[in-house]
Amino acid sequence: MLLPLGAPALPLDEAGKYVAGAYVVFVVLLVVYVAIMAAKLQRIERELREVAAIAEERSDPQAAPGRGSEAPLASRGSGGGGTDV
Amino acid sequence: MYGKGLKPLSIATVAMLAASLSLVFFYAPLDGDQGFIQKIFYIHVPLAMTALVGFIIGGIFAIAHLRTDNRKWDAYSYVAIHISVIFGVAVLITGAIWAKASWGHWWVWDEPTLVSFLIVFLMYATYYPFRYAIEDRDRQARYASVFAITAGAFVPLNFMAVRMAQSLVHPRVFATSNGGLPSEMLLTFLCCLAAMALLWVTLVKFELTAKSASGQVKRLRRALDAPAPGGSSRIAPEVS
Numbered sequence: 001m002l003l004p005l006g007a008p009a010l011p012l013d014e015a016g017k018y019v020a021g022a023y024v025v026f027v028v029l030l031v032v033y034v035a036i037m038a039a040k041l042q043r044i045e046r047e048l049r050e051v052a053a054i055a056e057e058r059s060d061p062q063a064a065p066g067r068g069s070e071a072p073l074a075s076r077g078s079g080g081g082g083t084d085v
Numbered sequence: 086m087y088g089k090g091l092k093p094l095s096i097a098t099v100a101m102l103a104a105s106l107s108l109v110f111f112y113a114p115l116d117g118d119q120g121f122i123q124k125i126f127y128i129h130v131p132l133a134m135t136a137l138v139g140f141i142i143g144g145i146f147a148i149a150h151l152r153t154d155n156r157k158w159d160a161y162s163y164v165a166i167h168i169s170v171i172f173g174v175a176v177l178i179t180g181a182i183w184a185k186a187s188w189g190h191w192w193v194w195d196e197p198t199l200v201s202f203l204i205v206f207l208m209y210a211t212y213y214p215f216r217y218a219i220e221d222r223d224r225q226a227r228y229a230s231v232f233a234i235t236a237g238a239f240v241p242l243n244f245m246a247v248r249m250a251q252s253l254v255h256p257r258v259f260a261t262s263n264g265g266l267p268s269e270m271l272l273t274f275l276c277c278l279a280a281m282a283l284l285w286v287t288l289v290k291f292e293l294t295a296k297s298a299s300g301q302v303k304r305l306r307r308a309l310d311a312p313a314p315g316g317s318s319r320i321a322p323e324v325s
Contacts, residue, residue: 015121018186022125022179023106026132029175033288040295047302054309 087294091287098287101280105273113273125183127273131281133176133202137240139169139285140209144237147230159226162233164292166212168285173206201242208236 109127116123143165150158180199181191193199215232219225266274 015186018182019121019124022128022182025178025182026128026175029171029178033171037291037295040299044295044298044302047299047306051302051305051309054306058309 087290087297091290091294094283094287094290098280098283101276101283105277105280108273108276113270114267116270119187122183122186125179125186127277129176129179129183130274131278132172132179134278135281135285136169136172136176137202137205137244138282139165139172140205140240141237143169144234144240147233147237150226150230151234156226159230160293160296161289162230163216164289164296166209166233168288168292170206170209170212171288172281172285173202173209176202177206205236205240208239212236 105127109124113124113127115121116126143162146158146162146165150156150162180202184193184199185191212229212232216225216229219228
């Protein structure tokens with residue numbers, strides 16, 4: 001009666017190593033992809049900051065360089081050309 | 086526009102993946118022949134099916150590009166193939182692990198299923214150098230579309246190879262009249278297939294969103310660099 005309770009949920013013997021390996025490969029590939037995408041998004045964000053700084057400099061030449069570098073581009077009303085995210 | 090609905094889609098994908106893994110390890114019965122090793126089936130086969138269907142979808146998008154000359158379809162085709170190639174890598178690795186566990190070898194060269202999938206994968210691996218060897222962007226998009234259509238038409242041969250092959254080393258679980266799977270295994274498999282399809286769609290949408298954002302930033306930069314006064318501020322999504 002108590003036999004099922006005593007049985008391991010996952011038989012991690014010889015076969016278990018292979019099964020775990022296959023699922024780990026899938027997870028690792030997914031994580032690597034997400035990491036690459038995160039790096040790409042960071043680059044886009046950096047470029048967006050640079051573009052925003054250039055735009056602010058142009059619209060207000062008196063402003064100190066880099067003053068508006070953190071301001072999001074969309075807040076300047078640039079004609080709906082911001083990112084879609 | 087590509088990012089719309091990405092958040093609920095991502096949540097649905099994670100939930101579906103979690104549910105599928107739970108079914109695999111706590112619901113689906115152990116296979117009488119292979120035992121616990123058969124659990125690899127629930128990740129390997131849905132990945133393979135999604136990757137191959139993804140290649141065909143890439144070809145369909147390429148047809149839409151050639152018919153309409155709209156660069157949006159070229160971007161869709163590129164991203165569909167890109168994500169399918171990543172899935173293909175996972176298929177080859179999980180397949181090799183399953184082969185080693187079941188047959189004692191990482192790879193069996195006289196097995197048509199394996200070799201035909203490898204051929205399809207290698208063919209699509211050449212898509213990137215082929216595409217980026219062409220500098221003119223219009224020609225690049227056109228030639229890449231022709232490649233995607235030709236390669237996409239070749240993909241069904243992979244399915245046919247599985248069915249027509251005489252070798253019986255590779256399992257054919259859907260070959261019998263009842264589908265070859267007990268109902269619990271079939272339900273688990275279908276959930277895994279849905280989870281992989283959802284994952285594919287989510288990654289395609291994610292990649293398209295990132296590409297669109299990157300393209301728009303480039304266009305913004307070009308618009309700012311251009312000295313034309315009163316120039317249009319209209320910024321369309323750029324595809325690459």
